[in-house]
Amino acid sequence: MGRPLYFSHPACLEHETPGGHPERPARITAIESSLAERGWLGYEVREAPPASRQLLEAVHSAEYVDAVRSMSDRGGGAFDQENIVRAGSYDAAVHASGAACAMVEALLAAGGARVGFCATRPPGHHARTDTTCGFCLFNHIAVASRHALDSLGARRVFIVDWDVHHGDGTNDIFRGTNDVLFASIHQSRFFPGTGPLSDAGARAGEGYSINLPVEKGSYEDAWFSRLEHIVIPAAEEFAPDLVLISAGYDAHRDDRQGGCELETSSFAEMARYIRGLAERTGAPVGAVLEGGYALDALAASVCATMEALAGNEPADSVAPDFFTSRAAAHIGFHWRL
Ligand SMILES: [Zn+2]
Numbered sequence: 001m002g003r004p005l006y007f008s009h010p011a012c013l014e015h016e017t018p019g020g021h022p023e024r025p026a027r028i029t030a031i032e033s034s035l036a037e038r039g040w041l042g043y044e045v046r047e048a049p050p051a052s053r054q055l056l057e058a059v060h061s062a063e064y065v066d067a068v069r070s071m072s073d074r075g076g077g078a079f080d081q082e083n084i085v086r087a088g089s090y091d092a093a094v095h096a097s098g099a100a101c102a103m104v105e106a107l108l109a110a111g112g113a114r115v116g117f118c119a120t121r122p123p124g125h126h127a128r129t130d131t132t133c134g135f136c137l138f139n140h141i142a143v144a145s146r147h148a149l150d151s152l153g154a155r156r157v158f159i160v161d162w163d164v165h166h167g168d169g170t171n172d173i174f175r176g177t178n179d180v181l182f183a184s185i186h187q188s189r190f191f192p193g194t195g196p197l198s199d200a201g202a203r204a205g206e207g208y209s210i211n212l213p214v215e216k217g218s219y220e221d222a223w224f225s226r227l228e229h230i231v232i233p234a235a236e237e238f239a240p241d242l243v244l245i246s247a248g249y250d251a252h253r254d255d256r257q258g259g260c261e262l263e264t265s266s267f268a269e270m271a272r273y274i275r276g277l278a279e280r281t282g283a284p285v286g287a288v289l290e291g292g293y294a295l296d297a298l299a300a301s302v303c304a305t306m307e308a309l310a311g312n313e314p315a316d317s318v319a320p321d322f323f324t325s326r327a328a329a330h331i332g333f334h335w336r337l
Helices: 026-037 053-057 062-073 089-108 140-151 168-173 220-238 264-281 295-310 326-336
Strands: 005-008 044-047 076-078 084-086 115-118 157-161 180-187 209-214 242-247 285-289
Touching: 005 026, 005 089, 026 295, 053 062, 053 089, 053 140, 062 076, 062 084, 062 089, 084 089, 089 115, 089 140, 089 242, 089 285, 115 295, 140 157, 140 168, 140 242, 140 285, 157 220, 168 180, 180 220, 209 220, 220 264, 242 264, 242 295, 264 285, 264 295, 285 295
Parallel strands: 005 044, 005 115, 115 285, 157 180, 157 242, 180 209, 242 285
Antiparallel strands: 076 084
16 A cells, blocks of 8 residues: 655646736745645655646547637736736646555555545635636546546546545536536535535436535534534445545635634544444545635644545544534534523
């Protein structure tokens, strides 16, 4: 069994969004500074290859891929106010999709690694077949899932998306299929406005989309209960060959792009739930970075996730004491009411 794998590429720093844009290159440098200080947590660091056109076009239309590429080649432009393309954007997005594809290739190889993490940008989970949305150009986790199903022998892929925003692009791409089980926990009535509880998929995919909104201001108990009682049992029944996490960190209480109250340790706990599922089903697990814009919280939470996924947690990262955790205090508050 191989070491856990970490994928990134310097091209991901060349998607230079304008000053003040929250989705910025410093996100990756913050993560990598923390990882370097910690010896990369025992992960083997690999440089991501670019995704081929064939891989991208298994999810995105050729016209859309061309549109992103030509805008980059012209030196940049914008699909709209928040979806900015610069000269380096196409290359960044192609390497971000390539990282996710290389990760699933390694995870599904015989005797390969059981755990992977891709720290790449721009993020991907809002990107649809032929549109950009919410800072995302290509949908890396969808491209990698399609690759796993089409070429790597996977029959069922489970994607859990814990970004504070609904993973509408991924949900839309796999809405009609039953070979991908998609589960998203996200802030209700929030960007991009999709992902109500009633959205359970369509056609052959009916029942294969699990959308679990939480209220603004939710603490970790809201996320954990949905994972423990709905997402994990459904995923276990689904018996995936591959488990993927759309790992966004904007539900962290320090992140002003979201309105929820997760702690750094909350992400470690969610990763432990998913690691447990992966162990019970015999599937490898890989995470792909989505959002997360408060740099210190992002870097610490990525490290916490990677440690928990790899199962090499330090002694000080045991579950928080029940009586002192913010979540317990929150539950207690309501209990007394
Ligand atoms: Zn987000």
